[in-house]
Amino acid sequence: MFLLAGLGVMIESIRLTIGTPTNPQPGFFPFLGGAILIGLSLVLTIRAWLGIGKRPEPFGEVRRPAALVAGTGVYVLILDPLGYVLATIPLGFLVLWILGVKSWQVLGSVSVGLSVVTYFLFAHLLGIELPPGLLKLLG
């Protein structure tokens, strides 16, 4: 991943013009960064291939984090049209459900409570603007 990122950065840096160390242009620092990224990731790959260094932590139950990422992705899409309070209820519900809360009463009351309390706390007490969405229609 780092190799590809580094390569992409270097190509884009050339387009930006690199210049020289004594006359650096906009692409100079990114080019240097890209080159460092490529160099270091090559060393890391070789070390991993030779079995040197600590092995990365094994993955556990990845479905739970994947579900949260997907849920938050959907949240990004529905936040503006639905508004903060209505969009946050299913998100809170999802997080609690992923973590093993199975009681419908707890899921419902905590997710509604979290959404309403955080809205009141941040929008009213701390003056942070949050999307009203459908609540705007209620005036």
Next chain:
Amino acid sequence: MDFLGNLMMGFSVTLSPWNLFYAFTGAVIGTAIGVLPGLGTPTTIALLLPATYKMDPTSAIILLAGIFYGAMYGGSTTSILLNIPGEAASVVTCLDGYKMARQGRAGRALGISAMGSFIAGTLAVFGLSIIAPTLADFALKFGPAEYTSLVVLGLMMAVYLSEGSTLKGLLMAGLGLLLAMVGIDPVFGEPRFTFGISRLMDGINIVIVGMGVFGIAEVLINLESPEVRDIFKTSLKGLLPTLADWGRCWAAILRGSFLGFFIGVLPGGGAVISSFVAYALEKRVSKHPEDFGKGAIEAVAAPESANNAASTSSFIPLLTLGIPGNASIAMIFVALMIHGIQPGPLLLQEHPQLFWGVIASMYIGNLVLLGLNLPLVGFWVRLLRVPYHYLAAVIVIVCIIGAYSLNNAVFDIGAMLVFGVLGYFLRKGGFPMAPLALAIILGGKLELSFIQSLQVSGADLRIFVHKPISAALLFVAALLMLIPPAQWLWRLKSGNTRR
């Protein structure tokens, strides 16, 4: 104004009812997050940034600083009672603290930990009040060349002292520097890596990165394997250490305090490293090293003193040089920037009330923390019974509000999610996050001061080695980068290349 006069001015700022309230609140939140495993200090500071937008800057920093040093007090509670460190800086406390609890000496372990933390915290604040103004005066002599070299050294130190492999730390610093290049070029005004997205013209906001790689990533990792908390039932009586305990611990507390203070000053140093070094030092100088790992009280006192001293002294590079030494301090750096305050040598001259107010709040905060931690230890233990799923839901929602509130844009929530996923994979791969955060913050400054140095010198790169301070800083940075390959070659020679 002299030292005492400045300090009095600081106390007059801190003793206002609101600032006292924020110092107290910071200490309470800090202790709580220190107690709760799965919620780190940089995450909490990042989460609370939106709450500080409308606050007075001094009050905001008093609150966030209180959280930072308060977490060090709380972190020992879970180490001693659960064998789970609430904070990374309390990992080493598990070794003997938990053994003491198993032997029915949990109260004394918690007591010496709180007393040691208080003594170390107070000594470190005193050291900070003496050293910071002198260092800030010295840093005023820095030109762009010295500043370039200082940033290079700061990054190298962060890499060298970060957890895990130096190579991975270096890679994170490289990635951070590249992320810092996104947006309009500060010198030529040309957009870089914006892919036509107007939201990226101002660059990548470190608050979004912080909330992603610390907040969201932490939740994702905890979701993968939710922990089981088994609170060990033990007697919490006898919280005050006995005379015999003091006899064994006073020197350990002092050694831990001084060691922690000096390690904390180094960019990249901080509470975690200082606690490990203090433990190792204490074992080496102890007359009973065989007791270590079996419930030695001085093995609890020394690292707990060291991590508190280090957390306080890590404010020195931030307040005097504008270099955040670790991830939590980086978030406080961001809080200062949000309020339009540039951390660095001019901070003391331009905002003396903030500078001395924050220092004075630390004296008060340490007193508050002693009062909170000893008599209320039962309450903090009960806090551990709060199920993680409630905490996770709150973290996710507050991260979302924090990201959205920056520009009132859902784009920022999406960006935070991307950094959350990136942080999750990087952390699983053993990549340290602190060098990434520091490089994003310092990347722009590095580029600007490098170009300014060339303008000053007439495009002569030798300016970096002709200026003595700059040359010395670069020499140390180069030395730090030569140590790991030298160690590797040494191990290769002796036939052991596993680490």
